[in-house]
Amino acid sequence: MDQQEIDWAKLTEIINAHRDDKWGLIPMLQKVQEKFGYIPPEAIAPVAEALQLHPSQVQGVISFYAGFTMKPKGRxxxxxxxxxxxxxxxxxxxxxxxxxxxxxxxxxxxxxxxxxxxxxxxxxxxxxxxxxxxxxxxxxxxxxxxxxxxxxxxxxxxxxx
Ligand code: FES
Missing domain, CATH: 3.40.30.10 (Glutaredoxin)
Structure with a gap:
C-alpha cells in the first residue's frame, strides 16, 4: 500500500455532523485531519458542498492555517x-x-x-x-x-x- 485509503464512511460522518453549520468549516477540517492525519484532496468538494461554499474557499482556509496539511503523513x-x-x-x-x-x-x-x-x-x-x-x-x-x-x-x- 503506497497511499492511505480514504475511509468514505468516516468522512461522511464528520461532514454530516457539521452540515449547514456556518461556523463548521474549521472544526470539520480539524476532525478530518485528526482522522486521516491530513486533509485528503477528495474531501474538499464534499466539505464545500455541505457548507454551501466554493471549493476554492475551503482550499483557501487550508492553505491559510499552518496547522492544516494536504500532504499525507506517516502513522x-x-x-x-x-x-x-x-x-x-x-x-x-x-x-x-x-x-x-x-x-x-x-x-x-x-x-x-x-x-x-x-x-x-x-x-x-x-x-x-x-x-x-x-x-x-x-x-x-x-x-x-x-x-x-x-x-x-x-x-x-x-x-x-
Ligand atoms: S527548546 Fe523548549 S523543548 Fe526544546
Missing part, C-alpha cells in the same frame, strides 16, 4: 525540537541520528507511510532538553543512542499491527 510523526535550549544541549546530533536511522530528511515521509520526520521550534519541555515528540509521547534528555531504541519501539509496534 508516526516524529518532531525533533530545535529550540534554543535543545540546540544548546545537542539537538543537532539528535536530528542527525534521526535522519540516519529513518533515512529521511526534515519534512519527509517514508514510502510506506510509517514515519514522518519534522522539527519544531520548542516543545515546551526545555528542562528535559534535548526533546522530541512522537505522536503524543514526549521524550527528553535524548542522546543519539537513545534515538535508535525509541525508533525501534515504534517500528516494533507497527510490525505487531
Amino acid at each position: 508516526c510523526v516524529l518532531k525533533v525540537c530545535r529550540g534554543t535550549a535543545c540546540h544548546v544541549k545537542g539537538s543537532r546530533s539528535i536530528l542527525r541520528a534521526m535522519k540516519k536511522n529513518l533515512n529521511l530528511e526534515e519534512g519527509e515521509t517514508s514510502a510506506d507511510y510509517q514515519f514522518t520526520l519534522e522539527t519544531v521550534a520548542c516543545l515546551g519541555a526545555c528542562f528535559l532538553a534535548p526533546t522530541m515528540l512522537v505522536n503524543h509521547d514526549y521524550y527528553g534528555r535524548l542522546t543519539p543512542n537513545k534515538i535508535n531504541s525509541i525508533v525501534g519501539i515504534y517500528r516494533k509496534d507497527q510490525s505487531d499491527g
Whole structure:
C-alpha cells in the first residue's frame, strides 16, 4: 500500500455532523485531519458542498492555517525540537541520528507511510532538553543512542499491527 485509503464512511460522518453549520468549516477540517492525519484532496468538494461554499474557499482556509496539511503523513510523526535550549544541549546530533536511522530528511515521509520526520521550534519541555515528540509521547534528555531504541519501539509496534 503506497497511499492511505480514504475511509468514505468516516468522512461522511464528520461532514454530516457539521452540515449547514456556518461556523463548521474549521472544526470539520480539524476532525478530518485528526482522522486521516491530513486533509485528503477528495474531501474538499464534499466539505464545500455541505457548507454551501466554493471549493476554492475551503482550499483557501487550508492553505491559510499552518496547522492544516494536504500532504499525507506517516502513522508516526516524529518532531525533533530545535529550540534554543535543545540546540544548546545537542539537538543537532539528535536530528542527525534521526535522519540516519529513518533515512529521511526534515519534512519527509517514508514510502510506506510509517514515519514522518519534522522539527519544531520548542516543545515546551526545555528542562528535559534535548526533546522530541512522537505522536503524543514526549521524550527528553535524548542522546543519539537513545534515538535508535525509541525508533525501534515504534517500528516494533507497527510490525505487531
Ligand atoms: S527548546 Fe526544546 S523543548 Fe523548549
